[in-house]
Amino acid sequence: MTIIGILVGLIIIGLMMLVHEAGHFFAGKALKFKIIEFSIFMGPRIFTTEKNGIKYSFKLLPIGASVQFAGEYKDDETIGSESINPDDPGLFFNRPRWMRAIVVAMGPFANFLTAFLASVIMFSTFGVLIPVADEPPENSLAAEQGLTAGDKIIRINGQRIRTSADYSVAKSLINPQETIFLEIEKPDGKKETLTLEPKTQDNYRLGIVQGITGDNKNVVLHVEPDSNQGNPVIEVGDKILSVNNIPFSDSAATELIFQSKNETLHLVLLRDGKEITVDVKTTLYHDPVDDGIYFTESRAFGDIIYQAIQYPWSIVKSTIRGIMMIIKGSMKFSEGITGPVGIVKMFGDVVQESPNISLMIQQLLFYFILISVAIGFTNLLPIPPLDGHHLLILAIEGIRGKDLPERFKHVVTAIGMVLILVLAGFVIYFDLRRIF
Secondary structure (H helix, E strand, C coil): CCHHHHHHHHHHHHHHHHHHHHHHHHHHHHCCCCEEEEEEEEEEEEEEEEECCEEEEEEEEEEEEEEEECCCCCCCCEECCEECCCCCCCCHHHCCHHHHHHHHHHHHHHHHHHHHHHHHHHHHHHCEEEEEECCCCCCCHHHHHCCCCCCEEEEECCEECCCHHHHHHHHHCCCCCCCEEEEEECCCCCEEEEEECCCEEEEEECCEEEEEECCEEEEEEEECCCCCCCCCCCCCCCEEEEECCEECCCHHHHHHHHHCCCCEEEEEEEECCEEEEEEEECEEEEEECCCCCCEEEECCHHHHHHHHHHHHHHHHHHHHHHHHHHHHCCCCHHHHCCCHHHHHHHHHHHHHHCCCHHHHHHHHHHHHHHHHHHHHHHHCCCCCCCHHHHHHHHHHHHHHCCCCCHHHHHHHHHHHHHHHHHHHHHHHHHHHHHHC
């Protein structure tokens, strides 16, 4: 992970947190709350200016942002060196509860709003997959059962499908040997349920996985132990140039591999900058037959807006499902949670490893959407001192018709802070363990 990658990650996380605090700030300003200071970044102040009684500060550490309201706690007695007039209508706890609730909720709302806008930008630029079937490949499970291009995909094994994210989550919950029940709607409005029974087909393959690394395409990323019938001769990092003198990029080379049966193939590889020749026997694999479910790409304005609204909600649903899996023990806490260190690494890896600018921008936008939604959703959890806790307190006080005791709220907040710090420590530990 490069220094530039780390800086990009820190800047993007800082931007997300800045957006969150800006939501609180602008809502408070619009509703006549007395604001002491709005700060970009954290730590010691580098620069401060004041306008209309509000301090605007730029701080040293390039992460986060903050907004300080006057009288956030009823027992506050001073603002810096100035005494607080407890009857000042601009103090936070002197404003009506519904106004306080709006100010608190606008932080997460700002994150969801930016996720929506980033989704619009990403889908407008790169296209968006909509849950309408593309033409399924021949001999796929879906083609055999009658799925055709233009069929709208409604549900998979009971899970409602509105976005490609919904589909990915639903598929991840289906065992490879499990039957897929695909509910579709034909272009004429008729609804059908297709039953896709899993089955396998015999294929002869080299036993490798190829991909893109840096500027190189079709580089071997993984070699299976049973490649070359249990005696691998292809290595990670190799680039296959030809098979029996047929260029590997030619579809005839792929067809030759599939049709070979215990035959020896002559491969020309590029390894460490030199061309070498190796003899390889293909291995028989019993591969699952493709289910044939592929989405259609769209650039229609209506599809872009609809998907930009639904996509963040799909992320929220998958986050809730992940939390429930952790609680039930079906997913390890260390595998289901990523903290700030892991997020910075994620952005840094995108900057470092993307083969081109276009793909890098697309991946950065995707992660920006993902983390923006995660920040908004997490802050709505009813855990002190998160925004969701404050909203819960305001709701309880509204029902009671009077405030809860200040001492009680301070104790609950203190306990919550300890729990959050302990949780943050575990998350950072697991992030570092994954990295190193």
